[in-house]
Amino acid sequence: xxxxxxxxxxxxxxxxxxxxxxxxxxxxxxxxxxxxxxxxxxxxxxxxxxxxxxxxxxxxxxxxxxxxxxxxxxxxxxxxxxxxxxxxxxxxxxxxxxxxxxxxxxxxxxxxxxxxxxxxxxxxxxxxxxxxxxxxxxxxxxxxxxxxxxxxxxxxxxxxxxxxxxxxxxxxxxxxxxxxxxxxxxxxxxxxxxxxxxxxxxxxxxxxxxxxxxxxxxxxxxxxxxxxxxxxxxxxxxxxxxxxxxxxxxxxxxxxxxxxxxxxxxxxxxxxxxxxxxxxxxxxxxxxxxxxxxxxxxxxxxxxxxxxxxxxxxxxxxxxxxxxxxxxxxxxxxxxxxxxxxxxxxxxxxxxxxxxxxxxxxxxxxxxxxxxxxxxxxxxxxxxxxxxxxxxxxxxxxxxxxxxxxxxxxxxxxxxxxxxxxxxxxxxxxxxxxxxxxxxxxxxxxxx
Numbered sequence: 001x002x003x004x005x006x007x008x009x010x011x012x013x014x015x016x017x018x019x020x021x022x023x024x025x026x027x028x029x030x031x032x033x034x035x036x037x038x039x040x041x042x043x044x045x046x047x048x049x050x051x052x053x054x055x056x057x058x059x060x061x062x063x064x065x066x067x068x069x070x071x072x073x074x075x076x077x078x079x080x081x082x083x084x085x086x087x088x089x090x091x092x093x094x095x096x097x098x099x100x101x102x103x104x105x106x107x108x109x110x111x112x113x114x115x116x117x118x119x120x121x122x123x124x125x126x127x128x129x130x131x132x133x134x135x136x137x138x139x140x141x142x143x144x145x146x147x148x149x150x151x152x153x154x155x156x157x158x159x160x161x162x163x164x165x166x167x168x169x170x171x172x173x174x175x176x177x178x179x180x181x182x183x184x185x186x187x188x189x190x191x192x193x194x195x196x197x198x199x200x201x202x203x204x205x206x207x208x209x210x211x212x213x214x215x216x217x218x219x220x221x222x223x224x225x226x227x228x229x230x231x232x233x234x235x236x237x238x239x240x241x242x243x244x245x246x247x248x249x250x251x252x253x254x255x256x257x258x259x260x261x262x263x264x265x266x267x268x269x270x271x272x273x274x275x276x277x278x279x280x281x282x283x284x285x286x287x288x289x290x291x292x293x294x295x296x297x298x299x300x301x302x303x304x305x306x307x308x309x310x311x312x313x314x315x316x317x318x319x320x321x322x323x324x325x326x327x328x329x330x331x332x333x334x335x336x337x338x339x340x341x342x343x344x345x346x347x348x349x350x351x352x353x354x355x356x357x358x359x360x361x362x363x364x365x366x367x368x369x370x371x372x373x374x375x376x377x378x379x380x381x382x383x384x385x386x387x388x389x390x391x392x393x394x395x396x397x398x399x400x401x402x403x404x405x406x407x408x409x410x411x412x413x414x415x416x417x418x419x420x421x422x423x424x425x426x427x428x429x430x431x432x433x434x435x436x437x438x439x440x441x442x443x444x445x446x447x448x
Contacts, residue, residue, distance in 0.1 A: 002059050004356045006226075007302060009234060009257040010156055014358060017256065019225050025056045025063045026220065028213050028254070030229035030237070031113070033070040033205075034094035035079045038101050038280045040292070040307060041230070041263045041270055047293050047404070048260045048301040048359070049228050050107035054402045055355050066216055067110040068209060069095050071117050072202050077191035087192050091115075101280040104289035106406040112216055116208040117192070119215060123203045124196045126211045126248065127184045131198075135247035136184055139175040141199030143185035145206075147178060150243045156257060157235035182206055182240050206240035213253060214245075227254035231302075234259050263296075264306045278307065290323075290406060291316040297361040297403060318369070323407045325372045326400065328379050329393040330409035331447055335417060336386055343390055345398035355402060368399050410446045420447065 004017040019025055029049045032042050049067075056063050071091040080090040095113075102109060116123060127143055130136035135149045147153050147161065154160050164180055173179075183204035185196060193200050214222035222245060229238065238257065245253035262269070265276040283292055295315035299305040330340060354363040375392045378384045400407060410416070423438035442448045 005358050006256050007358045009259050025061045026224040027065045027226045029067040031067040031069050033073050034091045035075040038098045040278050040280050040283050043280050044263050045260050046107050047296045058402050065110050066112040069115050071115040104284045105293045106404050114212040119212050120194050122215050123211045138198050141187040143198050144176055144181040145184050147180040150246050153243050156239045210241050210244045222249045223251045224254045226256045228258040231259040260301045261304045266308050267306045287312050291319045294319050325375050326396055326407045327409040334412040343394040345394040
């Protein structure tokens with residue numbers, strides 16, 4: 001397998017990827033809390049980790065990709081109540097909308113999309129294990145994780161228990177032994193709740209992903225290759241996940257931790273308080289899923305990304321160039337009776353080197369744009385060989401698969417080919433009336 005370098009947030013350094021199981025990759029990406037319409041910030045990890053997944057697939061790995069939907073949360077209860085619908089109806093509607101947005105940006109749907117409500121028995125059992133081992137305690141029917149029981153707490157974020165306590169605000173929750181302790185189970189009087197040995201309630205957010213990873217990847221003792229999410233999840237969410245996994249399984253949950261940067265709006269933080277939150281649905285409807293995806297990939301995944309009219313328009317122009325060249329190659333080869341499905345790329349080193357260097361999509365795209373220029377020269381060359389065209393198409397096809405850039409091209413029928421040949425003959429004969437008529441027909445058929 002080709003060497004892949006990943007910037008591991010655990011240790012903050014570039015490391016060579018080594019899978020737990022040979023030729024296999026296990027990935028878990030924190031998904032959304034499904035209480036409101038998905039926004040474009042939700043889509044960045046959807047795109048970033050989809051490209052990681054596609055890269056590993058292209059390199060020959062078997063990939064198991066999991067991303068959850070958090071379907072139990074205070075925000076869900078509050079919004080369902082305000083809308084006058086059940087929490088289940090709300091979460092199902094938002095999940096449906098989110099899945100459509102995932103399709104519209106051409107990301108592959110996860111292999112598994114677990115929800116806390118479907119893993120409740122496992123969550124309760126996991127929390128009980130932590131209580132029984134002394135890593136958690138029951139207080140007034142709430143259950144809290146005892147952070148002091150894990151001496152290495154802070155290993156992901158670089159914080160220490162001492163510095164966190166000294167910098168902590170006065171915690172008015174008298175149920176907790178320490179202000180750093182976090183809820184594993186919460187007593188509740190409203191919203192969906194479950195019976196448990198600790199009392200009636202629902203789980204804490206930090207526990208849910210741990211349990212779902214532990215359950216889905218039980219053959220690996222709850223240890224996976226890659227855990228991903230937005231940078232805002234690094235602390236406290238991912239830190240608290242590691243603490244629980246240390247206590248329950250004796251491991252750090254994942255060998256590689258990958259965090260993507262934020263999406264800003266016109267270089268301002270996107271937030272409801274500023275009123276600048278853009279829904280994914282609206283942006284995709286206006287600009288298209290592929291230009292938006294390309295805009296995301298134009299910036300390295302760990303860097304902040306600013307959504308502006310200029311950046312999305314630039315991405316739209318770039319996508320038009322990619323689509324035009326790819327489509328023209330596809331049409332040209334079909335006119336030469338080449339079966340496009342039979343074409344396989346040879347694995348271009350320059351492109352893969354950039355992608356395998358911590359997913360350097362900006363540099364990889366520079367290579368793609370250079371190839372487009374070369375391909376357009378081939379298309380203009382009357383003496384170009386079929387083999388050159390086949391190689392160019394296969395190369396571009398491989399690039400676009402890994403990047404997840406979808407381009408639809410027409411599949412030519414015998415009638416399409418006949419009309420095209422008639423058009424070329426009319427053009428050569430300078431029968432402009434007929435050639436214009438045939439050209440318009442080819443445009444209608446999306447061949448031009």
